[in-house]
Amino acid sequence: MLSFKLDNELExxxxxxxxxxxxxxAPKAAQLDETEEYPEENKNLLxxxxxxxxxxxxxxxxxxxxxxxxxxxxxxxxxxxxxxALVGQLYLNGPAKALVELGTEEQKHRILxxxxxxxxxIAISISEPGAGSAVTDLSTxxxxxxxxxxxxxxxxxxxxxIEATHSMVFARFGNSKGAKGIGAVLVEKGMKGFxxxxxxxxxxxxxxxxxxxxxxxxxxxKENIIVEGTPDSNDGFKRxxxxxxxxxxxxxxxxxxISQGAYETALAYSETRQQFGRPIAEFQxxxxxxxxxxxxxxxxxxxxxxxxxxxxxxxxDPHDCAMAKxxxxxxxxxxxxxxLQIHGHYGYCRDYxxxxxxxxxxGFSLGGGTPEIxxxxxxAQCYGRTFNQRRS
Amino acid sequence: xxxxxxxxxxxxRDNLRRMMDDIATPEYIRQHDEEGLYPYEVxxxxxxxxxxxxxxxxxxxxxxxDVLDMVIxxxxxxxxxxxxxxxxxxxxxxxxxxxxxxxxxxxxKYIPQVxxxxxxxxxxxxxPDAGSDAGNMRTTAVQDGDDWLINGQKLFSTxxxxxxxxxxxxxxxxxxxxxxxxxxxxxxxxxxxxVEIRRLKTLGRRMLxxxxxxxxxxxxxDEMRIxxxxxxxxxxxxxxxxxxVVTTSGYVGNAQTVVDQALEYAxxxxxxxxxxxxxxxxxxxxxxxxxxxxxxxxxxxxxxITMAKGHSALREVSQAKLFGSETFAEVANMGMQILGGYSYxxxxxxxxxxxxxxxxxxxxxxxxxxxxxxxxxxGLKVK
Numbered sequence: 001m002l003s004f005k006l007d008n009e010l011e012x013x014x015x016x017x018x019x020x021x022x023x024x025x026a027p028k029a030a031q032l033d034e035t036e037e038y039p040e041e042n043k044n045l046l047x048x049x050x051x052x053x054x055x056x057x058x059x060x061x062x063x064x065x066x067x068x069x070x071x072x073x074x075x076x077x078x079x080x081x082x083x084x085a086l087v088g089q090l091y092l093n094g095p096a097k098a099l100v101e102l103g104t105e106e107q108k109h110r111i112l113x114x115x116x117x118x119x120x121x122i123a124i125s126i127s128e129p130g131a132g133s134a135v136t137d138l139s140t141x142x143x144x145x146x147x148x149x150x151x152x153x154x155x156x157x158x159x160x161x162i163e164a165t166h167s168m169v170f171a172r173f174g175n176s177k178g179a180k181g182i183g184a185v186l187v188e189k190g191m192k193g194f195x196x197x198x199x200x201x202x203x204x205x206x207x208x209x210x211x212x213x214x215x216x217x218x219x220x221x222k223e224n225i226i227v228e229g230t231p232d233s234n235d236g237f238k239r240x241x242x243x244x245x246x247x248x249x250x251x252x253x254x255x256x257x258i259s260q261g262a263y264e265t266a267l268a269y270s271e272t273r274q275q276f277g278r279p280i281a282e283f284q285x286x287x288x289x290x291x292x293x294x295x296x297x298x299x300x301x302x303x304x305x306x307x308x309x310x311x312x313x314x315x316x317d318p319h320d321c322a323m324a325k326x327x328x329x330x331x332x333x334x335x336x337x338x339x340l341q342i343h344g345h346y347g348y349c350r351d352y353x354x355x356x357x358x359x360x361x362x363g364f365s366l367g368g369g370t371p372e373i374x375x376x377x378x379x380a381q382c383y384g385r386t387f388n389q390r391r392s
Numbered sequence: 393x394x395x396x397x398x399x400x401x402x403x404x405r406d407n408l409r410r411m412m413d414d415i416a417t418p419e420y421i422r423q424h425d426e427e428g429l430y431p432y433e434v435x436x437x438x439x440x441x442x443x444x445x446x447x448x449x450x451x452x453x454x455x456x457x458d459v460l461d462m463v464i465x466x467x468x469x470x471x472x473x474x475x476x477x478x479x480x481x482x483x484x485x486x487x488x489x490x491x492x493x494x495x496x497x498x499x500x501k502y503i504p505q506v507x508x509x510x511x512x513x514x515x516x517x518x519x520p521d522a523g524s525d526a527g528n529m530r531t532t533a534v535q536d537g538d539d540w541l542i543n544g545q546k547l548f549s550t551x552x553x554x555x556x557x558x559x560x561x562x563x564x565x566x567x568x569x570x571x572x573x574x575x576x577x578x579x580x581x582x583x584x585x586x587v588e589i590r591r592l593k594t595l596g597r598r599m600l601x602x603x604x605x606x607x608x609x610x611x612x613x614d615e616m617r618i619x620x621x622x623x624x625x626x627x628x629x630x631x632x633x634x635x636x637v638v639t640t641s642g643y644v645g646n647a648q649t650v651v652d653q654a655l656e657y658a659x660x661x662x663x664x665x666x667x668x669x670x671x672x673x674x675x676x677x678x679x680x681x682x683x684x685x686x687x688x689x690x691x692x693x694x695x696x697i698t699m700a701k702g703h704s705a706l707r708e709v710s711q712a713k714l715f716g717s718e719t720f721a722e723v724a725n726m727g728m729q730i731l732g733g734y735s736y737x738x739x740x741x742x743x744x745x746x747x748x749x750x751x752x753x754x755x756x757x758x759x760x761x762x763x764x765x766x767x768x769x770x771g772l773k774v775k
Binding site: 127130131132133134137156157200201202203204274275276277285333337340341344345347348349350351355358359362363365366367370371372375389390 | 518521523524525528547548592593594595596602662663664665666671673674725728729732733735736737738739743746747750751753754755758759760763
């Protein structure tokens with residue numbers, strides 16, 4: 001029999017995170033958005049309580065909890081403060097998780113204990129001005145030079161690129177084309193020739209800014225190569241992309257969390273707001289909105305939990321990830337917008353969290369694999385073959 | 393029904409477009425949005441061009457324009473951003489109330505001042521507990537000799553704190569009768585003692601600003617009353633159709649800009665070795681966007697033409713407002729998706745269109761209220 005219930009231990013875990021989030025993060029959520037300051041204090045608290053290393057194996061100082069724990073954790077943070085959840089996602093599911101999967105023992109022992117303590121932050125750097133959805137067009141180049149490597153190029157939209165101590169940079173080894181030859185290296189803050197551009201101000205998730213990274217003949221020791229690309233194979237790229245499955249699941253989990261927050265806020269508001277002599281919850285037009293929101297939220301949550309539990313070799317199925325992220329991304333836009341609509345013009349004003357939630361939720365569909373790219377992935381699976389997007 | 397513009401209308405549209413292109417540059421708009429600055433420089437140009445006089449009779453300095461002229465203006469101003477139309481429309485709509493309900497003396501005094509830019513006008517009706525249910529308002533005006541004393545609180549009042557503004561305030565003057573019979577309209581200069589205006593922080597529409605207004609024993613002479621005592625509800629209703637159709641023309645203009653900018657981007661932006669506009673999915677998104685914007689424009693023009701013929705147009709106007717605002721919000725969202733990660737960056741315009749569009753299904757009658765009105769014209773009694 002299938003059981004769609006979380007077991008007791010997970011529900012207790014959820015309660016702990018919810019209590020923490022409501023007590024510590026909810027009161028500061030609006031302020032973080034307003035000041036656009038990196039949530040350093042929140043991060044430190046999460047490190048202190050051991051949450052940042054929760055998915056990292058115990059041998060590197062973490063707690064080795066399951067991906068579902070990670071989803072529940074991000075859900076609860078995003079429910080009250082998306083900026084804090086975004087920081088959590090960077091520590092839990094993004095490059096840190098990829099390093100666990102792909103890094104050498106030496107790299108993991110060198111870097112992961114610092115991640116657990118919140119002292120190290122690994123940013124992920126893939127997009128370039130000319131290579132967004134068409135990621136395999138990336139041109140950042142790395143070449144061998146004696147025992148070392150030399151890195152050149154420019155990356156954009158690197159989340160927390162300013163605060164990061166390490167960046168996991170996708171680069172092209174040699175003069176290959178397309179997916180062939182792509183690998184990844186760790187660039188450390190302070191390396192000669194590595195500069196971080198000014199922050200790129202954005203509409204939502206404002207406390208965790210994005211930045212351009214510039215590499216001008218940066219010398220990379222061979223110990224910092226995570227995946228070496230080979231010009232005649234796309235193997236490295238495939239391994240890299242599959243290690244980012246958990247990031248997609250985490251992203252979808254945050255969608256569920258922020259939507260849950262918006263839904264609860266709208267539900268409560270509709271019971272208290274009086275117009276035409278009665279609570280607006282008494283109008284069927286509002287009731288059906290709430291019913292639709294609850295249904296979509298439920299569907300998204302099931303998809304995310306399925307993706308987080310249906311693992312092969314510890315990693316989620318790419319098809320599950322793509323569908324969960326696609327559905328959740330678009331669901332989050334709809335639900336936050338409907339919640340704003342239920343609040344009327346109050347929802348448009350900053351005294352309520354709705355306008356912030358709409359801005360924050362809008363970003364899910366613009367990064368980490370857009371819904372458009374995910375549809376390509378899903379269609380490829382449906383047809384059992386990939387379609388060449390470059391065909392003219 | 394003829395949707396073509398005549399020679400004069402074409403000239404109006406072209407001149408206005410040229411003028412707006414010159415002054416409301418992308419940098420100007422970005423800066424004014426970012427810093428929440430009222431577009432005084434653009435407004436001054438409208439005054440110089442005589443635009444504020446469009447719907448007023450010649451005897452008060454106007455041009456006797458009709459509803460079609462107004463929607464042409466609305467669409468052109470909206471092209472640069474909905475708030476530009478907002479700035480224009482606030483002064484004009486409220487001055488139209490003076491024209492339709494004021495005394496001869498008030499008309500001679502205030503309409504020319506609006507036309508020549510000496511004063512601006514804004515409206516204040518919504519209260520914390522009176523939104524869609526506007527009749528629930530509690531701000532009161534009580535007669536005190538030749539004056540009125542106003543007390544209460546208003547909310548979501550757009551552009552109330554700008555230079556030389558006169559707030560057109562609806563408040564209760566008889567609390568013992570149903571609202572339709574007990575509301576009166578007053579003109580309250582924004583710097584009258586006892587008026588305190590606080591700007592609210594909003595998702596979008598930041599040029600004009602949205603405000604909370606507190607009235608603490610504000611003394612206003614009876615000369616500032618527009619229309620009869622307790623007949624303010626009629627003033628409000630009489631202008632509503634024109635306001636909604638012109639507002640909708642602004643949505644159409646802004647939505648068209650969204651499509652234009654997304655199209656331009658889709659032609660320029662290359663991924664997978666070709667312009668993204670050549671991908672069927674993106675091309676279909678753009679086809680849908682333009683189709684919906686054109687449909688909005690047709691609904692808006694049908695409403696305007698029906699009104700110009702002197703017919704009742706409640707259903708036509710409500711449908712145009714509903715579809716126009718929902719379309720604007722939808723195409724702005726699709727525009728975001730087409731521009732990808734860039735759209736989310738504050739230095740690109742699409743995020744501003746998206747933020748501005750989000751207000752339009754709420755203000756000037758929410759989409760939910762429009763649906764009620766439409767259903768009522770279909771013989772349904774919606775509760």
